[in-house]
Amino acid sequence: MAKLEDLMNSELPDLDPPSAADEMALRERGQFTSLLLGAGVLIPLGLVVMAVMTGRHLWIVLLNLVGMYGGLFVMVRGWRHDRARLVTLGGWLMAGSLAMCLVVLSLLA
Secondary structure (H helix, E strand, O other): OHHHHHHHHHOOOOOOOOOHHHHHHHHHHHHHHHHHHHHHHHHHHHHHHHHHHHOOOHHHHHHHHHHHHHHHHHHHHHHHOOOHHHHHHHHHHHHHHHHHHHHHHHHHO
16 A cells, blocks of 8 residues: 555656756756757768868768767667666767767878
8 A cells, every 4th residue: 555655646746846046957957958969960960061072081970970870869868768877878979979080080181
């Protein structure tokens, strides 16, 4: 019987209004997330455009595109399933892919 009451209580919504500090933190988190998602989509496309225009090192940039979008896919899966580890892993995949691409491009240039 106690398990049934615990189950019912866990499904009730939180009726306490959020404080102003909590709302501000949520807004800042949302803005930062939007910035990261925008960068995660636009940076690889920008690098592909630059590589196509110069005609050099397209294979590196395409690998970066796959790595960045793969990390973005992992992040979205983490958000949908409420798994913070997947979100963090996706962010690290994106950052690592971009860093490796930029290092290799700087070494080959």
